[in-house]
Amino acid sequence: MVFQETLESRKANPNIVSLLAALLFCSLILQNTQLSTAPAYAIIALTYVCISIAFLWYTPQITIARNWLTPIFVAFVVIVFVRTALDPALSNVVRFFVLLTFTTANxxxxxxxxxxxxxxNVGSRISAVLVVIGFLPYLGFSFTxxxxxxxLWGSSIYWYPxxxxxMSxxxxxxQLGGLTLFATIASIREWTGDGTSIALPLIALNFIGLALSNYRTGWVAFGAAVAIFIVYLLWGRRALLLATIGGLSGLMIALFMMFGVIPGPEFLTEISLNGRRALWIDSVTALRGRLLLGHGFQGVISIVGNPHNSYLRMFxxxxxxxxxLYLVFVIGATVDGARRATTTSGVVLAMLLVAFAVVQVNNQLSFVGISMRSTIIAIILGYSITTDFKTDFPQFKMDL
Structure with a gap:
């Protein structure tokens, strides 16, 4: 079910909305520090309670809007429920509960x-502050x-050993790479849409953080997002849609060539993908053992560990x-976002959707979960699903 509020019902106090957004980002960041797991999750849960209360308080008029992706999500939830019922291990039950609550809210x-x-705006600023903090060890100021x-992390940056x-x-x-990937693209929205004086410094800081994080998957995803942005600037929305479809299709074809599903250049079959090839083969082998309903979340961990591919993980x-269903939901939302992008905010949303669709090829991150990156992915997908594109992103023109 998609909740589509009317403009008249959107009366949330701007300061409260900003506070909730900041609280959300901070709570997600805390779970990736050395804070113990229990208090970190408790803070996240409290944050979502506050968000839910604010939603119910500020949106008294709720209408139901139809979106073709909603039944896809519902069907996916049903499959997860059936699989959980077949193997009601505590970890599987917990993940299903997260899907019903946190993921649905996102x-x-x-x-x-x-x-x-x-x-x-809030996310890009918090990320920029963390990048500034992350610079301190380069100046000799490491502290706890x-x-x-x-x-700093105990390895070398690929482009500058x-x-x-x-790490900040x-x-x-x-973790820093995932946040700065989002924040760099998000800052482009403020630069091209609002034209504020702080927008370019935010882009620069967050991009530097992404570059110094050594997050190679993020680099590739950012390159894909920038590519479709340039296509939009040069040739418009239709070209943006074609570039999105073409890019995702090309990526899928390349993956099929890597594993010999379809003929392709021999060098593609020799790429190790930093050890991911073996994990992906293990995932496919495990899938063949249970084609219909798979092994469940815990089963993947037991058999493969970290498959480093969200789509294979779900299969x-x-x-x-x-x-x-998972693949259709993610790719469908991405293509739909590109198809309906008619404003600066719409184009930047399409950039984020493409970036996170690419990220999931090399990371096991998905929109299911309460980790920072999974939450951001789910929220970005949520904006694509719940936004009424026909009214040209009206909420983006409001001073909230």
Whole structure:
């Protein structure tokens, strides 16, 4: 079910909306620090309680809008429920509960309360502050305050081996990379849409953070997002749609060539993908053992571990049916976002959708979960699903 509020019902206090957005980002960031798991999740749960209360308080008039992706999501939930019922291990039950609550809120509730503009602006600023903090170890100021450890990762940056990757307050540079990937693209919305003086510094800071995080998947995803943005500037919305479809199709064809499903250049079959090829083969082998309903979330962990591919993870966990529904939902929302992009905000949303669709090829991150990156992916998908594109993104023109 998609909740589509009317403009008349959108009376949320701008300061409260900003506070909730900031609280959301901070709570998601905390779980990726050295803070213990229990208090981190408790803070996240409290944040969502506040968001739910605010949603119910500020949206007294709710109408139901039809969207072809909604039944796809419902069908996916049904498959996950059936698989969980067949193997009601605690970890599977917990993940199904997360799907019903946090993920559903990210897709259908939170985008109705916090406008896309507000989400981008708040997230890009928080990310930029973390990048500034992350610079301190390069200047010789590594430190630990409670559960916050500001230091560098113990390896080398691929494009400059003399430097170590930036982590800022995170326990892993990939977490910073995922946040700065979102924030860099989100800052483009403010630069092209609002034209504020702080927009370019935000883009620069967040891009530097992405570059120093050593998050290679993020680099590729950012390149894909920038490519469709350039296509839009040069040739317009139709070209943007064709570029999105062509890019995703080309990526899928390349993957099929890598595994010999279809004929292709021999060098593609020799790419190791930093060890991912073996994990992907293991995932496909496990799927063949249970084609219909898969092995469940816990089964994937037990058999494959981290498959480093969200789509394969869902196919292995929920079989051909569940995996196909997941794939259709993500790719459908991405293509639909590109098809209906008619404003600056719409184009930037399409960029984010493409970026996170690409990220999921090399990461096991999905829109299901309460991790920072999974939550951001789900919320971005939510904006694509719940936004009424026919009214040209009216909420983005409101000063919230």
């Amino acid at each position: 897709l259908f509730i939170l985008p109705q309360l916090i406008s896309f503009r507000k989400f981008c 305050i409670g559960f916050i450890d500001v230091s 003399d430097l170590k990757p930036m 307050v995170f326990i892993n540079p990939n 292995t966990a929920f079989g051909l049916i569940g995996g196909f």
